[in-house]
Amino acid sequence: xxxxxxxxxxxxxxxxxxxxxxxxxxxxxNNPGTLVCFAAGDTPLGTFKELLLMQKEGNVDLSTVWYVGxxxxxxxxxxxxxxxxxVMHDSLYNxxxxxxxxxxxxxxxxxxxxxxxxxxxxxKHGGIGLSLLGIGRNGHIGFNEPGTPDVEGCFTVELDEVTxxxxxxxxxxxxxxxxxxxxxxxxxxxSQEVILLACGxxxxxxxxxxxxxxxxxxxxASMLQKHSTLTxxxxxxAASLLDQ
Ligand code: PGA
Numbered sequence: 001x002x003x004x005x006x007x008x009x010x011x012x013x014x015x016x017x018x019x020x021x022x023x024x025x026x027x028x029x030n031n032p033g034t035l036v037c038f039a040a041g042d043t044p045l046g047t048f049k050e051l052l053l054m055q056k057e058g059n060v061d062l063s064t065v066w067y068v069g070x071x072x073x074x075x076x077x078x079x080x081x082x083x084x085x086x087v088m089h090d091s092l093y094n095x096x097x098x099x100x101x102x103x104x105x106x107x108x109x110x111x112x113x114x115x116x117x118x119x120x121x122x123x124k125h126g127g128i129g130l131s132l133l134g135i136g137r138n139g140h141i142g143f144n145e146p147g148t149p150d151v152e153g154c155f156t157v158e159l160d161e162v163t164x165x166x167x168x169x170x171x172x173x174x175x176x177x178x179x180x181x182x183x184x185x186x187x188x189x190x191s192q193e194v195i196l197l198a199c200g201x202x203x204x205x206x207x208x209x210x211x212x213x214x215x216x217x218x219x220x221a222s223m224l225q226k227h228s229t230l231t232x233x234x235x236x237x238a239a240s241l242l243d244q
Pocket of ligand 1: 039040041042043044134135136137140141142
């Protein structure tokens, strides 16, 4: 199916967060009972803040949908600063009924079983309705690192050097992370709606590659061009190298 990509360029991080929250809330209001996949990472934090504000003001009920985690660092759990599960609980899921949320447990003894169970959760809810994603400096989405193959479901991935070096910003210290667990880009592409967020000039080059150059698994975010309705929300910095 041909991609009808919508690109929204906002003036600031606050404006980006408001635009993303409005779009996510609109999806949730129109699609109760569906499954939502929110990325952790720094970029969506403002969006979560806006969503909680919208909920307080009665403009969205976040407890009408289900949630699935996008990815996790293998070896990290909810008590670890910078783990996806901790970031997501601190910023959003502590305000949503517990039974609505299923995230990867990076401390599970059997990581393959964890992958299967998350995929079963996705299937049980009819696939992913909305995916709200960020983009890594190497073009990753979730932990779909450059070169991640076209495989359905969830799997472990060896982390890219760029991801390992960026990881310090989440942990506040060096941590020897080597492996990630993620929903694969093929399954993300099956989402009913996809929103991709990027903020800051240090994302400008990879954003250009992802949305203006050819689709290639070497830039996993570029595979989203294959989605039939992709919305890309950027701030001016992240959009600064685009031709259009
Ligand atoms: P960031 O991470 O939002 O912290 O920049 C994005 C990502 O790596 O997916």
